[in-house]
Amino acid sequence: MSDQGNTPQPGPLSGVSVARIYDYLLGGTNNTEADRKVVEQIKELFPWFADWAWCNRSFHQRAVRWLAENAGIRQFLDIGSGLPTQENTHEIAQRVALDARVVYVDNDATVAERASELLRGSDKSVFVVGDLRDRDSILKHPEVVRVLNFDEPVALLITAVIHFFPDEEDPWGIVRSYLDELPSGSYLVLSSGTHDNQSPTAVQRAVEAYQNATSQLYPRSKAEIERFFEGLELVPPYEGAAPEVTFGGLWGADVPELADDEGSRALYVGVARKP
Numbered sequence: 001m002s003d004q005g006n007t008p009q010p011g012p013l014s015g016v017s018v019a020r021i022y023d024y025l026l027g028g029t030n031n032t033e034a035d036r037k038v039v040e041q042i043k044e045l046f047p048w049f050a051d052w053a054w055c056n057r058s059f060h061q062r063a064v065r066w067l068a069e070n071a072g073i074r075q076f077l078d079i080g081s082g083l084p085t086q087e088n089t090h091e092i093a094q095r096v097a098l099d100a101r102v103v104y105v106d107n108d109a110t111v112a113e114r115a116s117e118l119l120r121g122s123d124k125s126v127f128v129v130g131d132l133r134d135r136d137s138i139l140k141h142p143e144v145v146r147v148l149n150f151d152e153p154v155a156l157l158i159t160a161v162i163h164f165f166p167d168e169e170d171p172w173g174i175v176r177s178y179l180d181e182l183p184s185g186s187y188l189v190l191s192s193g194t195h196d197n198q199s200p201t202a203v204q205r206a207v208e209a210y211q212n213a214t215s216q217l218y219p220r221s222k223a224e225i226e227r228f229f230e231g232l233e234l235v236p237p238y239e240g241a242a243p244e245v246t247f248g249g250l251w252g253a254d255v256p257e258l259a260d261d262e263g264s265r266a267l268y269v270g271v272a273r274k275p
Contacts, residue, residue: 051263
């Protein structure tokens, strides 16, 4: 993930990267003309595309804060993180508890050097290159094992990532394989883009815009996203709500009525505890 105010960093950038697309949507500068072109193409179809990215980022932040403050979670495994810059997982969690530990994982090697530089000097936050599909290479990575204790609850963060995995790769099984390795009391934080209530033609054109990116786009229905939480205890998204998967802006909202917009309705999110 990235944020406004970051200065461009050296290093080769080529092709179209989903991490850099997200960076550009959030006002960052670690992106290329090719990345920006894809964003502008999609914004012609969905003018609220940047709002969608900010909605996901805000959900991620609120979920981390809630887990640290209300669930006592002190370990966070953030897979598909992009660049860990201002107001990301480690800053939010460590603001609540100085002993919170965070591992960032991303498969985009172009962000690895920059991310490592941002976290240099910290013994509680690290970045490793890894692919969500290869569970063992992540969970058994020396740096991951050094920072996280898998005998204690861990928050598994997979936000705005799973919609880059086709059904053929069984993303539900991939996520479940991580949860199977985590102890009781761990949490899953997951968000995914959806095609619900969207123009099928516009969705197809948006999918086509990602054809030359590092990952393709596979938005899903609410029912398909709910499957990721089977067997888990969903957390109510806001006071007075039922425990459920909901639109991105509603989770953690103080005034849910004010959090409902087009960007929010294009994102389903959930936070759930492993019994």
